[in-house]
Amino acid sequence: MKKSSLIQKLEGFKKEFHEISKSIIQPNIISDQKKYKILLKKYIKLEKIVLLYEEYNKKLALLQEANFILKNDSDADLKELASIEKYKILENLSSIEKESYDLIFSEETTEDHRNAIVELRSGTGGDEACLFVEDILRMYTMYFKKSGWKYKIIHAQKGGIKGYKEIILDVNGKEGVYGNLKFESGVHRVQRIPETESQGRVHTSAITVAVLPQVKEIEVNINLSDIKKDTFRSSGSGGQHVNKTESAVRLTHIPSKITVECQEERSQHKNFEKAINVLRSRIYQIEKEKRSKEISIKRKSLVSTGDRSVKIRTYNYPKSRVTDHRIHKSIYDLVGFMNGNIQEMINLLKRFEEKK
Structure with missing residues (x-):
């Protein structure tokens, strides 16, 4: 520095x-x-x-x-x-x-001890990317179970055929939730033959993962006059209720232009609370990234910077290989990895960060 x-x-x-x-x-x-x-x-x-x-x-x-x-x-x-x-x-x-x-x-x-907000979004690859969001969601939820953590879906947007265009999770545990999951931020690339591919060609698709630390109200003060609130009918689960009431909430933070949606709860009030929590975490993350730029001058290659534009990992199905490009490490057990056995990779990333 x-x-x-x-x-x-x-x-x-x-x-x-x-x-x-x-x-x-x-x-x-x-x-x-x-x-x-x-x-x-x-x-x-x-x-x-x-x-x-x-x-x-x-x-x-x-x-x-x-x-x-x-x-x-x-x-x-x-x-x-x-x-x-x-x-x-x-x-x-x-x-x-x-x-x-x-x-x-x-x-x-x-902030490593904090709980986390995890956001998964489909990128290049159309329907295949949406399917991969669902696969990564399954991978994480199985990892949460192994770790003894609990999660709730804050917002979900279904893909065109299957999978998800976007899904946001609230992840809570006794300790180390953000400290472990922060390494997952970035672009995750998949190489495999899609179900719809008739000629057996391998396609490459990508999704983005963003992991944000949960923050308390006192840490990020949001002026309600800076928020534009819209309500709409939920497109999620919930039976006939979702078609009768405008329980879904969309919040736009005017100064930063950040928009958050939440429609998983039947109560508009609960959806508002969840959306505010996500908004608070995103604003906190922006400020954190500004501070991290100064520290990265000294620590030139932090693996947990959370840059969503950086390709961090490739999941190669034909070779049953997962490669993390930040530490040039490959694990040849794709099935086990996709079943939530990701702690070995996270531990390697932690050790790499500690050496910097």
Whole structure:
């Protein structure tokens, strides 16, 4: 991380620390134990960073004094002392920069314990891509079961013949949900002979996966006046009810142009709540990606950046092979992988990220 970027980031944390310092003593926050605990936890983490930043600024002031003496003073003994002092200060600054970076990166990765929003969308390949969305959905749900996690469908849009054009899941577990699933973000490519292919030719299709950390209301404040709400009749399951009431909800966040739909619940109120949660996670992810760009200068090849335009994995059915292109690893057990045995690949990706 460049020094200017580090200082800019530390200034941002300092500003956030002072804002939380003011909020945490407000009666309405103190009376709400849930909000108070979240803010207190954040306050303690930021305090460590801010104290380091204050020490950093003191050392920079001392460095400026030493440089002034070396440039302007004629006393040889004083200049020698200033030179020795400057060397010590530069060592201290280097140590503080490293510690600050470690704390900042730790702050970035504390979200690994969060639950997750998982979005699957068909890409190139038409009906075959929709079928592959359904296959990957099955793969993930079997993995969730093995991991002891629970999931709910927030939104689903069926494909033209079979499968799904889009499906969004709310995934919850005791720990490590986002920390494991974050590696799945990106383009997943499939190479196989479609059922509709009469000449036995292998086709290539692709889908995109986006994994977002779930965030709490206090972490991302959404102004309701910035949201355009539309309701419509659900096209999902639910019997006659779906044809009689406009329970489905579409939310558009005007500043960011993000649109979210939810139609899986019979209640419009519940659909609204779920859609707001997805919207909050997407806004949080945009801000997170802005911060990650700075960190990626230092850590040039994070495997969990979540770039949805990057091809991360190929599922080759004729060769029964799954290849992850980020770590150049192939597993020759496609059937087992598609039955939810994906933890081995995730563990390899984790180890690769830790080495960076």
